[in-house]
Amino acid sequence: MSLSKLIGARGEAAADDVPAKRERRKEARPKELLDAALDLFVEKGFAATRAEEVAVRAGVSKGTLFLYFPSKEDLFKAVVQENISGRYAEWNQEFVDFEGTSADMVRYCMKVWWDRIGATRASGITKLMISEARNFPELAAFYQQEVINPGKRLIRRILQRGVDSGEFRAGMDLEYAAYAISAPMIFLIMMKHSLAACAPEDYPLDPERYVMQQADVVLHGFCAKPEGTDR
Structure with missing residues (x-):
């Protein structure tokens, strides 16, 4: 050529x-x-x-x-859809496929939420909504519909699974019990993005230890009482 x-x-x-x-x-x-x-x-x-x-x-x-x-x-x-709400289909499928106990599922739910959302840039969205939701009611309503409501439904499904299997106490108010799981995670986000500046330098907050401890505290409140005991 x-x-x-x-x-x-x-x-x-x-x-x-x-x-x-x-x-x-x-x-x-x-x-x-x-x-x-x-x-x-x-x-x-x-x-x-x-x-x-x-x-x-x-x-x-x-x-x-x-x-x-x-x-x-x-x-x-x-x-919001790209980083959080668009992933609920995947998370709900994990609920369907999960083979462990409901207590294991609670621990898994809290740890995985931190790994996939809390420890990432996407956790800043929650902090933003806490600080600005009242000034932007349309966005607050969107966040409620896309993130908060599906999250509460998924947590309720986990708790209901435990009640149905006899692992968790019957008669719990699942609507409010769900906050026992979500509230500690919101606190951890606020520590990451805001409150850490107020914490003593010699008292670091290890996210993994915190999540596992909160899961244990929650589960001791959820678990059914051993037969023949009062607590």
Whole structure:
């Protein structure tokens, strides 16, 4: 092949590569935008985060951002769905497939929640909602529907499983018992994002030890009394 033909062939190949690269870049943009938005929402809060900042951090124009997400509210909802609420189908299937005891399931639930949400950037979403929910009632209602309600339903299913098997006490108010599992996890998030600054430097909070201890405390309250005992 002559040099001119070789250069021409390379030029054609390079030209053919351009749409493919552009297409890959286009397909990656929503994820890049959501990652950038999550970082900024956690760092600055919802109110203080501007759409332009998200676009800059993701390396795209503001127009590109609004092409995928028409408003900052839509962007926030997509961040919540990507990082938390979109995973409930997977978590509910794990409930169906779980083969251990209900006590084991409670421990698993709390540990896995910390590993997958609490220890990640996504935990900042909970802190953001605690601090800004009253100023954005539409987002608060969305978070209630997408995160809080499905989470409570899943915890209730775990507790009901234990009651049905005789592991947990019958007659518990499962609606309120569910808070005994979620409340310690919210505290751990607040320690991570806010309250740790108030804690003594010589008293570090180990998340794994904390989660396991809270699970033990909860389970001693849930477990059925041994036959013939008063407590």
